[in-house]
Amino acid sequence: MKAFIRSIFLVGIFCMTFAKLAVAQVTLTGVISDSNKLVLPYASIINLNSGKRASSDQGGFYKILGDRNDRIVITFVGYLPDTVIINQASGTQTTNVIMKPEGRFLKQVEVTSQLTPYQQDSLARREWYGYLLDLPNKPLAGGNTPQGAGIVFSPITRFSKGERQKRQFKENYEKMEKEKFIDSRFTPLLVSRVTGLNGDSLQLFMRDNYPDYNTMRALQNNELLYWITDKYKAWLKK
Template identity: 30%
Template sequence: MGISTHLQKVALLAVLILAGIVSQAQVRVSGTVYDRTQMVRMAGVSVMSNSGAGAITDSLGHYSIIVPVTDSISFSYQGKPTMKFAVREIPFNRPFDMSLHVSVMTLPTVVVTEKMRGYKFDSLERRNEYRKVFDYAPDYLTSGGNGVGAGVNLDALLSIRKIKRMEAFRRFLERDEREKYIDYRFNAVLVKKITGLQSPALEAFMKEYRPSYELLLSFETEYQYYKYIRDCGRFYTGNNTSPHQ
């Protein structure tokens, strides 16, 4: 009986030690957080654990947190937490992605980068290069004429063809500048991110729903512009009514 009792104590001690080791073992949980469409990655989402560890998703929606195996984690965005997920039930060999029930209205604003600002610099350089064209404004009447008529500039009247060519060239430069602005705003990376479309449907969609320069200027906020792309994408794939209704 004495030996049996001793073995039981040893076994119990071993179990307690093993349980202590397991409870102290930590693992890394990582993944990506998306909105409810599972197409838009969400930045600024809080990842919290019962033990006090925490992390925040980056600009691409990625997160990484080290927690005990016995812990639980939850996700929170704008004060709205999700249910808790037991760490021991999370597969450690693949990313633990999460989709939050968040509408596009609560998505963060796109951050302006140096590359995006390059469009304005290119436009300024171009206008400096063609300043004579953009600032061209011929005077048909001058205060000091050649003694003919009431101060009529005969050189201007004799250069109507040149004036028309300059004005046509200026209109061409302005149209080309507007088209480049549309290309800059309505780009494949942004459209793919919002609509989830893949090639060749992506190219067909961008050709069919390419906005005009005036339409782009009519959007007061980035949200309105993104919503336009989202609604057009849903209509294009047959998941919604016309975006103009």
């Protein structure tokens, strides 16, 4: 009898434990970027309710678990913190976060009509992000240590999270600038005028023949027209 009661008791404990484990959590996910669509890698994500932490990857993608009404705080060096509230009871909640730079860093940009739209935008972006881009990257600790003295790592090195954020931010910024320069020259309007393509065919051609940055820097305007024409002829033969 005692064994039977004990087994019932154990079964009850097992069921209660299983019920707690079975409570579904919400997977909060999305992409962290800013108003210029520059993704923010290694952003810090913390669930204030559970204490769980996570980081965005190099593409700005993040994922963290939580329960309904949990407060998720996202931080990135040079940007104002942002908060996301989990409003689902289960499943996946997708929330893209657009962060704002700290106000004290923003500067007023003056541009002239002699600049192209790309140049104006590029200058504005450089002013907007200058406070981050001008920060020097920290060298490896012990880089200037006399021979034989060994290497001493301090808590603030190029391996710290803040340094990784900064270096990856600069790499993403450079990549974004190159893509925006390409897009400023290799435009749908120009390609359509040269090839006569429109709609899906135009998008497909531009995707298949997206130029690299060095090519766009090297080509003059008339050379670009010939380049598009040659690419179009080769594309038709495929």
